[in-house]
Amino acid sequence: MAPIIDGIEKDFAGKIAVERYDATSDDGKKLMEQYELKVTPSYVMAAADGAKLWSLTGAIHKDMLRQQVQAKAQ
Numbered sequence: 001m002a003p004i005i006d007g008i009e010k011d012f013a014g015k016i017a018v019e020r021y022d023a024t025s026d027d028g029k030k031l032m033e034q035y036e037l038k039v040t041p042s043y044v045m046a047a048a049d050g051a052k053l054w055s056l057t058g059a060i061h062k063d064m065l066r067q068q069v070q071a072k073a074q
Contacts, residue, residue, distance in 0.1 A: 001041060004062045008069055015073045016045075045072050 009018040021028035023040045031037075035044050035052055045054040045068065053072050 004065065007062075008066060011066075012069060012073055016069065045069065 005018060005020070009016075012018075021031055023029065023032055023037075023042070031044070032042065034050075035042075035046075035055055037044070037055065037057055039057050041059070042057045043055060043060065043065065044052060046052055054068055056068075
């Protein structure tokens with residue numbers, strides 16, 4: 001998924017911030033708990049205040065992910 005996330009980060013530069021966390025790191029574990037995610041891969045879109053806008057656990061097609069980002073980045 002890294003190339004897909006890289007592309008989204010580039011295409012939506014200035015509209016969204018992309019952050020990546022290892023779910024086994026301390027920060028990753030905290031975020032998994034905060035957003036109630038149980039398995040990886042997991043994806044979360046959050047507002048600037050940290051409120052969850054959308055999340056998904058598991059595989060997602062790149063076009064579906066892009067649609068979600070585009071809808072939330074308005």
